[in-house]
Amino acid sequence: GAVVSQHPSRVICKSGTSVKIECRSLDFQATTMFWYRQFPKQSLMLMATSNEGSKATYEQGVEKDKFLINHASLTLSTLTVTSAHPEDSSFYICSARRYRVTEAFFGQGTRLTVV
Amino acid sequence: GENVEQHPSTLSVQEGDSAVIKCTYSDSASNYFPWYKQELGKGPQLIIDIRSNVGEKKDQRIAVTLNKTAKHFSLHITETQPEDSAVYFCAASPLTGGGNKLTFGTGTQLKVEL
Numbered sequence: 001g002a003v004v005s006q007h008p009s010r011v012i013c014k015s016g017t018s019v020k021i022e023c024r025s026l027d028f029q030a031t032t033m034f035w036y037r038q039f040p041k042q043s044l045m046l047m048a049t050s051n052e053g054s055k056a057t058y059e060q061g062v063e064k065d066k067f068l069i070n071h072a073s074l075t076l077s078t079l080t081v082t083s084a085h086p087e088d089s090s091f092y093i094c095s096a097r098r099y100r101v102t103e104a105f106f107g108q109g110t111r112l113t114v115v
Numbered sequence: 116g117e118n119v120e121q122h123p124s125t126l127s128v129q130e131g132d133s134a135v136i137k138c139t140y141s142d143s144a145s146n147y148f149p150w151y152k153q154e155l156g157k158g159p160q161l162i163i164d165i166r167s168n169v170g171e172k173k174d175q176r177i178a179v180t181l182n183k184t185a186k187h188f189s190l191h192i193t194e195t196q197p198e199d200s201a202v203y204f205c206a207a208s209p210l211t212g213g214g215n216k217l218t219f220g221t222g223t224q225l226k227v228e229l
């Protein structure tokens with residue numbers, strides 16, 4: 001149990017285009033999902049927290065108009081990188097938690113390359 | 116906010132030896148401490164966690180200890196195997212509810228050599 005699936009695992013896009021990354025909880029209802037960004041050989045940096053049916057809460061310094069997060073159902077959250085630039089290239093990871101359950105389970109990550 | 120420090124940043128051990136990774140945290144409100152293993156190109160995998168009402172927890176070759184007074188917790192891996200090679204992250208968060216955020220340590224690259 002507690003499987004989180006992230007899609008796609010890798011994506012290459014051109015500068016100026018938008019990319020959508022999906023995060024699904026396959027066998028549980030995720031009331032809260034988190035989106036992280038990870039640079040090579042660095043730790044995970046929390047970008048935003050999303051609760052089902054509510055607007056996402058962004059961490060300081062994260063542009064909410066650039067990184068659009070939608071958590072429309074209890075099993076799906078999406079991150080859209082709008083007008084992508086090469087500096088947006090990174091490893092993006094989602095995690096999900098059940099209501100009133102502490103453990104957070106992570107997706108397999110998405111390697112975004114903007115050319 | 117919470118600050119989690121993790122040491123060492125790299126650790127090489129011989130197969131069969133033990134490995135210990137240590138973390139300290141700053142926020143006394145933190146009472147949940149998970150450890151994650153991340154293999155190259157993959158997302159972190161929860162391997163063990165501990166809550167503040169417990170001082171030690173074991174799961175086969177893996178154990179975690181917690182000293183709330185000193186605000187530090189450690190991961191112990193015994194009888195290391197090559198497949199234990201990965202990056203390990205500690206984290207801390209308050210326990211109250213599913214919306215609380217994890218604060219991660221900086222990671223430890225563990226290499227188990229044959």
